[in-house]
Amino acid sequence: MRAKEFRQLVTTLAREGAPVEPRCPHANECGGCAFQDRTYADQVAAKASALSRVFAAAGIPLPTGPQVSVVPSPDPFSYRTRMDYVATKGRFGLRARGKFNFIIELQTCHLIPPSAFAVAHKLWLTAQILGLPDYNVRSHVGFLRYIVVRRSPNERLLLAAVTAAGAYDEAMEQLAATALAQPQVASFYWLLNDSLTDLSFGQPLRHWGQELLTMGSTPGQLLIGPNTFFQNNIHLLDQLCAAVLAATTASGKPVRVADLYGGVGTLALHLAPHVGMVDCVEAVAESAALAERNGAAAGITNFRAIAQDVLPFLREQSPAAYPVVVADPPRTGLGPEVCAELLRLGPQRIIYVSCNPLTQCEDLHVLAAAYRLTALTGYDMFPHTPHVETLAILERHV
Structure with a gap:
């Protein structure tokens, strides 16, 4: 399945739901929304069904049965940052x-x-x-x-x-x-x-x-610029951060955590008070500099902002250097080379946030050589659109 086909699948499933009067008179033609004219509950159900089909078609066993759950946005409107x-x-x-x-x-x-x-x-x-x-x-x-x-x-x-x-x-x-x-x-x-x-x-x-611009966060405040990436659902971000934290500390306080594709430090700084040390790896120099600045402003000392591409960074690390790895890559996913380095390093747990379930499935196939999927949850970060975020928890089994 290609990305366009996945978006079409979500749209088709959503349009099978009950119609409602959209707030915007252009909802049926504007590219900002795909199905604002369907109930929000049906939109979320459509994304859950589409994710379930994609992972089943990819042959990836789901840990909680055939259906993926999707966490709805607390408000499907006025959500974008x-x-x-x-x-x-x-x-x-x-x-x-x-x-x-x-x-x-x-x-x-x-x-x-x-x-x-x-x-x-x-x-x-x-x-x-x-x-x-x-x-x-x-x-x-x-x-x-x-x-x-x-x-x-x-x-x-x-x-x-x-x-x-x-x-x-x-x-x-x-x-x-x-x-x-x-x-x-x-x-x-x-x-x-x-x-x-x-x-x-x-x-x-x-x-x-x-x-x-100062963005609310725990702890402290995050600063972003005009070009820097930041999660786009203002209502759901705290729930996603909390889920990542719960997975990170599920077996106690990890000594070291690597946050790959860490941006301005959104996840890393949320994790820092609960772990021994967290390394935030970000290739975009502007974002990495802001991550360092955000950490200093929050007074967090067990945090490093590393301005480097993820692949060469991982190649420099020793096996078992990180008990837990958090990754939130772009739509292209981790890719086979990064997955190979993760297999070499062998963290006990990989927490994989994805904005593209198709590339995430490809990566999970590679990582299955040493990891099993123990949890998969969708997050509706983009209501009224076919896009959906997923959080996968992987545990090492060899």
Whole structure:
């Protein structure tokens, strides 16, 4: 099964559920939501069924029977910590479902609080008044590509304008002033993406207001920037962190833990007070630097932020160096080489968080040479979409 087929499976199963009146009038055409017009309980059931089918088809025995459970989001709306709104051809919104070049013009959006969307929309309207031309994704002419919203649990916002190159310094100053005049806005960034690649990330040219956005976490506070990764469900993250902690300490206090693909330290810093030492390994230098800064700000001394690719880091370690390994890789998964290194190192437990159950299944097949799956749980980090997060617990059996 390919990723597209999995998404289609979830969508088909969800659409078999009971219809409801969607909050958004564009719910049946906007790419931000796939099935907002179905009950949330049916959405969660569809994801549980799809996961069960995928793992069964992959021949991976489930420890609790044929059905995977999926933890629902406490609120299926206003859950996202990041939204990227497109500005093109005089429209502001999200791409139409299945139509990359067509933008659904939005007046509100329920994936973030409507008040946060209103700030982003006001920023785009101001850009229009200031003469900042939208970017045309077909002709590659224009300036303003995206308005990005990053949002903290206490509803503070970091906004970013992603642009092509252009001599609009004075107008961008005025746009920043408009952004910071909104009471919930802490930061405004100007990010440059002058390539032909359609990305909502870019090189920071300037920022106004606070340098970073503070995200609630335990312990202390996590700082993120405009380009750094952070889990996108503001309501469900604490439950996922708690589950990772419970699995990490299930057999007592481990002496050392490796947190692979650790980002800004979200999981590692949550684990640190309960383990001997935790190494947070992150290839993106900006995120690794923030992880180190976050650890220092929290006063945590049994924590190391290591700016290195995961594979060479693992190759430098001795067998049994880590009793527990936590991994939260990108959608491509761990891959055969990282799995081979984990088999060589032989941690007693591997705690594997995945945003792609298909690549996770591939990795579990490789790791089955020495590990058995003892728990598998889904987390609905992206309500109204076909995406689902999974948490797999592996125990060494040889």
